[in-house]
Amino acid sequence: MSELVEIRWHARAGQGAVTAAKLVAETALSQGRYMQAMPEYGPERTGAPLKAYTRVCDTPIEVHNNITNPQIVVVLDETLLDLENVTEGMAQDGTVILNTRMTPAEAREKLGVSDKVTVATVDASGIAMATIHRNIPNTPIVAALSKVTGVIPYDEFVQHLKTTFGKKFSQQIIDANLESVKRAYEEVQQ
Amino acid sequence: MAERAEQKIVSATGNMMVTEAFRQADPDVVCAYPITPQTTIVEGFAKCVANGQVHTEFVTVESEHSSMSACIGSAQAGARTFTATSSQGLAYMYEELPIAAGMRLPIVMANANRAISAPINIHCDHSDVMGARDTGWLLFFAEDAQEAYDNTMIAIRTAEDKDVQLPVMTTLDGFITTHAMERAELMNDEAAKEFLGERTPLFPLLDTENPIAAGMFADQDSYFELHKALRDAVTASKPVIKRIGDEWAELSGRPFDFVDAWGCDDADYIIVVLGSAAGNARHQARLLREKGVKAGVARIRVFRPFPYEELVAALHGAKAVAVLDRSENFGGEYGPVGLEVATALYNAKETIPLKNYMFGLGGHDVTLEQMEQVYEDLEKLAAGTIDGSIEYLGNR
Incomplete structure (x- = not known):
């Protein structure tokens, strides 16, 4: 059970x-692993704070709680x-990936976490505005997550993105x- | 003996898997009204209809009461008929539910298990389905998205079996199972369709060569006897469910049991539970076993007909048993699962100490710490230092 990785996402509704x-989760599945992905459901209002969760594991996952x-x-x-x-309840040697213009040192101070915690920052919103022209920082931050933690390989993620977005969006958006x-993969700092 | 069939690994929510089962079954009629967290089942199925993937008359109605009424008419006419609902929607259907069973109509309904108002709450518990417990419907409980699919497949065959002819409610936990994306296996269409076959109605209303009357009056001279016949029919569905469940298990490679008994053979302390919370109990039981505590979990997959023998076999030899209930029995002591387990043990002359917990109402998070507390309590219960009275697990 030690290979279970649990990720908690903090965002506002509409940020993806x-x-x-x-x-x-689906990138992990494409590697033949097991996964869960779910939001913490409540009234859905754009801009309201929300949490979402991802579990990834090499073996079947049987827990179903937040x-x-x-x-x-x-x-x-x-x-x-x-x-x-x-960072409530986060592992002592956990990792925080933050969408911000702050440096990792500034972010660490703001978060008030110990040196054991890895803090990585990326201006995912800035990147999204420059590329997608909308403040939807979700895909860049996943690239940063991949680079910093290795929870999913970057190449697999890009491949999965091409496949799933290819079904829904124009080539321009892809x-x-x-x-x-x-x-984001190049610019994330830690 | 069926060969293991080819399956596809997919990422899917429980609702998506129910929709897939419905699509593969290609029902004649689906009549449904949307309600959270069931909505994506009928949304998904409406897409299948619009895309021409099924040959279904999709009837949109103004309420769940009308939905079940239309299902009753459709099923009596001879059509393979499905629906889906949740919570207040199931409650609104209540008047029609015993009619579907009393008329022996093989309707299959998915229920996204959700709390009942008030206060209004959209999250998981079992108070909706337990409110429909005594209506003559067979009741299946899924642990995860995979089983939401498997149970629906087994439900369709069971309902329509000539020796059953009863409505089946195949339930999955609201949001936890309906909306969480998980890895699951989907049977290839050909094998699925061959397994499901087509409905062969015994006495269809549209068979004008052999006219029948349906929905008749039954007075003091026959109502009582017909209820006994319905009770016998529900009980007698058990071997059929087993046969069909085993057939699906062979095809899919996923075992079917009325009671999923994990570690129960040598367990001292066993948790009995329905639905998605079982995985959390099992996870905790694994951790305890690493410390030398003989913990087990008996998850009930088929609640109606209730598997008394299988449950007693799973619990036999335990020093103490905890039953987790996710629906209230206000003013009573034990919840609906607790009452069944107590009945099972008493009638089998088992004297294992029993304790009942109310948990997870309205989506109250089910944590590993709660499961740990239950197992700790069971040691005290076995030692006689606490009693078996009901407790609210994790209540602030």
């Missing part, structure tokens, strides 16, 4: 956190840092997303 949670002790926390909206303790992913 649920899609991100599923992208990670994730309270994640190894990885991903924050898609830095204004949430003033509203909730995003290319913009691929560009955002590439930039």
Whole structure:
């Protein structure tokens, strides 16, 4: 059971956190692994804070509750840092991936976490605005997550993105997303 | 003996898997009204209809009461008939539910298990389905998305079997199972369709060569006897469910049991539970076994007909048993699952100490810590230092 990885996503509705949670899970599935992805459901209002969860494991996953002790926390909206303790219950040697213009050192201070915690930052919103032209930072932040944690391989993720987005979106949107992913992978700092 | 059939690994929610089962069964009629968290089942199926993947008359109605009424008419006419609902929708159908069973109509309904108002709540518990417990419907409970699919396949065959001819409710836990995306296996269409076959109605209303009257009056001279006959029919469905479940198990490679007894052979302490919470109990039981505590989990997959013998066999030899209930019995003591387990043990002359817990109402998170507490309690229960009275698990 030690290979189970639990990720908690903090975001505002409309930023694509649920899609991100599923992208990670489905990429893991494409590698033949087991996974779960689910949002914490409540009234759905664009801009309202929400949590989502991803579990990835090499063996079948049988627990079905919310994730309270994640190894990885991903924050898609830095204004949430003033509203909730995003690292609550996180593993002592956990990892935080933050969508912000802050440096990792500034983010670490803001989060108030120990040196054992890995803190990585990427301006996913800036990248999304420059590439997709909308503030939907979900695909770039997954690229950052992949680079920092290795929970899913980057190449597998890009391949999965091409496949799933290929069914839904125009080539222009797919290319913009691929560009955002590439930039985030290169620009994430820790 | 069936050969193992080819299956596809998919990422799917429980609702998507129910929709897939419905699609493969290609029902003649689906009549449904949307309600959270069931909606994506009928949404998904409406797409199948629009895309021409099925040959179904999809009847949209203004309420669940009308939905079940239309299903009753359709099933009596001879059509393979499905629907789906949840919570207040199931409650609104209530008047029609015993009619479907009393007229022996093989309707299959998926229910997304959700709390009943008030207060209004869209999350999982079993108070909706337990409110429909005594209506003569067979009741299946899925643990995950995979089983939501498997149970629906078994439900369709069971309902329509000539020796059953009863409505079946195949239930999955709201949001936890209906909306969480998981890895699952989907049977190839050809093998699925061959397994499901087509409905052969025994006395269809549209068979004008052999006219019948349906929905008749039954007075003091026959109502009582007809209820006994319905009771016998529900009980007698058990070997048929077993036969069909085993057939599906051979085809799919996934075992079928009325009671999924994990570690029960040598367990001292056993948790009995329905639905998605079983995985959490099992996870905790595995952790305890690493510490030398003989923990087990008996998950009931078929609640109606109730598998008394299988449950007693699973619990036999335990030092203490906990039953987790996800629906209330206000003013009573034990919840509906607790009452069944107590009946099973008493009638089998088993004297294992028993304790009942109310848990997870309205989507209250089911944690590993709660399961750990239950197993700790069971040691005390076996030692006689606590009693078996009901407790609210994790209540603030």
